[in-house]
Amino acid sequence: MKFLVFEGFTRRREMIKRLISDCVRGAVIYDCGSMEEAHSVLAENSIDIFVVNLHLDKNKGEIQGLRFIELIRDSERYFDAYIIVLSELIDKQLVVYKDYHCYKFYENPIDKDEFKADIAELAFRRELCRLREKLKNTDYCFVAIEDSIYKLNISNIILIETHSKYDLIYLRNVGELTLPKSVLKGLIHNLERTGMLYCNRYDIVNMCNVAHIDRKKHMLTMDECGREIYISETGRKNLKKYLEYWKAKS
Template sequence: MANILIVEDDKAQRENLKTMIQEMGQALCVLEAQNAHEAFEISTANRIDLFYLDVHLPDVSGLELARKIREVPYYNFTWIIFITSHIKYMLEAFKEIHCYDYILKPIEKDAMQNITMKLLTNNKPDIEEKTERKHIFIEISGVMVKIFVDEIVFVEVYRKTCVLHTIKGKYEVKNLSLKKILSTTPKGSLVQSHKSYAINIGLIQEINKKLSCWEIIFKNYEEKALIGDKYKDNVMNICKQYIIRR
């Protein structure tokens, strides 16, 4: 099932576009957001296959939202379609943000349905097909296990045991250091937050600062990681890159 996110502050227009997509009779999940802040939260909690972004949003512009979306590695080449009444904005969008088309208001149902079907049939742009999904191999009881880096929630090391917490489960490896994990995974994919933890910034739900050692709560994952004093500034500086200002 493909996930489509509609970002439009006008409720009537948002509902109209949603209805057009649902009438296509395909296995499509339509998500909605009324501003950029809400849209970015939804796009980090879900894997979006196609974005429809209104250029004019109440908090920041759709163009600024698209730039933030592009900073997330998974969305480097995801389809982005702009909704606009003014074609003048589209030159900037094509050059800087690599959007793939736009729809002018008032939206024509046939045009919108045709482009949706075309893009989802082709899945992602050709350039992404040439980009291998990052992964590592770990050996457990003589078996080599392939783990995709974007599925790692956090890594925890204690008593010479390394635990990889992933969205598909936990893997324990003896005599594997945190330093070795960080040197093996692609640069920036995991960030050290504590002498015993390295975290996936993109999967953070909340950071609890009420305790001396901050706690990290992740999306759809019960266990927590920690942020030690030595690493607080670095983690927060990285997190700020993903903030959508209201």
């Protein structure tokens, strides 16, 4: 995971880098104090998340950092990148949200715990985006449900909910289907090669369709049906192994 910190003040720049390192293991952090440095980093690297400080340069009479955000948004590569903005200034007109679609605006001094939580959340989202790209052309399989043959694109599976006598499968743009127990057994072989995760003994989720993860409450929220899924202790171990596996393949 690569970060770029655009901050003119050395002490604050080091503090931001330390906070990022605390919550994202193995983070690669580039720090820039000028547009020239930023141009060089952008040209030579692919950045996942930006942290940009805005401050008034009284000598030049301009707000440092805004030009850099404009540069990011003008780039085809970064037009939808995540940007967190820090500043002593107050954004009464919500410019960073309305004009530049930044993720969040912090007034300095920042709440360090809140900042770290945001960084961890965005890093998780970026990992999911990578998984979606890898798995969007994933395999499909055929299953028999009642008296019909269904072709299932595994990437369209949102989650599978297991019960004692039957299972429920939730599909994107289709909804809920009831599966005989024998069908899930046939699916397992296909699911093991994709982004499916056993969260607990009853729920198997497609990580490509996760909208949000709450690490404090140990809950996942699915992006289409809005279901909240509890992650058991075993599920948390599975999630850790899963993310480490895909990170190693990146």
